Amino acid sequence: MAEATGIKEIIKPENLVYKKTRIMTDNILSYCPGCGHGTAHRILAEIIDEEGLQSESIGVSPVGCSVLLYNFLDIDWQEAAHGRAPAVATAIKRLMPEKFVFTYQGDGDLAAIGTAETIHTCNRGENILIIFINNGIYGMTGGQMAPTTLPGMKSSTSPYGRDVKIMGNPLKMTDIVATLPGTYYVTRQSVHTPANVRKTKKAMRKAIQYQRLNKGTCFVEIVSNCPSGWKMTPVQSNKWMEENMFPYYPLGDLKTPEKQPAQ
Amino acid sequence: MEKELRLMKGNEAVAEAAIRAGADGYFGYPITPQSEILEYLMGAKPYETTGMVVLQAESEIAAINMVYGGAACGKKVMTTSSSPGISLKQEGISYIAGAELPCLIVNVVRGGPGLGTIQPAQSDYFQAVKGGGHGDYHLIVLAPASVQEMADFVGLGFDLAFKYRNPVIILSDGAIGQMMEKVYLGPQKERSKEVPDWATTGKPPTRERNVITSLDLDPYAQEKFNQKLVAKYNKIRENEVRYEEFQCEDAEYLLVAYGTSARVCQKSIQIARGQGIKVGLLRPITLFPFPTKRINELSGKVKIILSVEMSAGQMVEDVLLAVGGKVPVYHFGRMGGIVTEPEEVVENLKSKIMGG
């Protein structure tokens, strides 16, 4: 067959269509099978590579599933305390304004313990990028309820479903920060299909480019799945996410330099 | 080297000394009795002269995490607060110690526990010296007893912090923070352009990426790290003890006190010697490392040691450890924000001499 001889001829640099970016280290990812974190990391790493930002980037990693983020991207990292990444990033950017500074946080980090830091950093309009991975659950600690857990959704601390009378409604942090004048670009994306991956990459690239203009905080939410926490297979979890998470957290730009949300 | 003479509040002296020491950043939050530090810095606008960043954070917690971020970039950063605010910062301080970052913290102690009072106290000794945050770590603790020392310890604190890659805390109190005295201020130092090789400044092709973290899930590696910290603290104990003695050469009784209590004791010694009691004072300047060796030596020459501290008895435990049972050790001090009076110390010492 043409295959057997063909393979060696095909694997040549000029025939390359896609290869994992060199910004991703070769360390084995610590995530569960099918988790969106890996894809989100890769998009971020690709853009850092393409925009030539490796020597300018300083990332702040959270506490949560992605606590070991600093082992997967080959840039300088600081590990922050739970929820405090925006404060850490504020100091870095203020002391070294020419660097590209970003945080990468989960729903517990950003919307529970870190709510004050998130809102005040966006309110001050710090010139950083905040990446918010929202999967409606606490993955690392074993599947507990998050501030973004949907009404009726089961988790290990809401075994009969989230009761809004007791626990309140899910918090839409992205909508909240979009109303603050300090934010410049706010968007919500996902990474579960190739089409969405392309859209997310476009949105993140815009966010990184806007961040250079020093006009305010750029905020990218990525609605993602958690097969382990939701107790589904990766394929099932993506479908569940489309049917349940997206109606509550619709994808799209909430705030762009041209379009400001109604106050 | 010309020094400028000013009449300043303790809090203001800290702020001015920070600017002159070439600090890169200050992150704080208002709390009585130290809000003047933040106010002075905002008024002095050092970001226009030296480029120093001054930011009022949304909470003490945010402020200490900003210090973490700045310190991890190798910059000279500091924060100040008072007792309840320092309690909020403990997690952040533990992270800074666990990541081996240099920084300066100032605690202008007020009466506690809880919301307490706004008057001075010395009841944060345990919090500063014995831990405060979780895990095996120590802060280098400097205890000023005058406005001059408030100013001098800022530069000293930064030097020690960067020498050992450890956070340093200046344990002051509300009286020293608020009182006005003459202070000689050094000239303006240039902000350092040196970048430590461990700092996160953006990874150039010439080196591996720098990761500042205090997490290590491998227990054997973490133990090695803990041992490294233990070795560091032992080195600090050997090399950085600082104290001052006052009329100890012929003393039969010894007072041990720091900060405002030390100033009170100096007057007490005058009163006591006027009554024929030969008493001296050992004033620890570093509370960690504690002048254990010197107190042990002195305990061989005196009959009674009285630890004077505005608390329920915190430093006295370290004095007891240092003395090792050779002579009786007692504690005396007012609490609730009341400053001990010199006569009270003398009366208390006399009662111990009679009773003992």
Add this chain to the structure above:
Amino acid sequence: MISCPTGTIAMAKEVNGKGYYYAYPANPDLCIGCANCAMVCPDGVITVYKTKI
């Protein structure tokens, strides 16, 4: 499987050394080099080459 438009990739019936079912090229002849698989792969293990035959 889902993202692949031509059915090139499928899940293996055995587990790998880490105990997980893995994706592999079951029908490599059907591959058109669109790189959808590589784009979606959370572990970033796929490299795609394409040439004119």
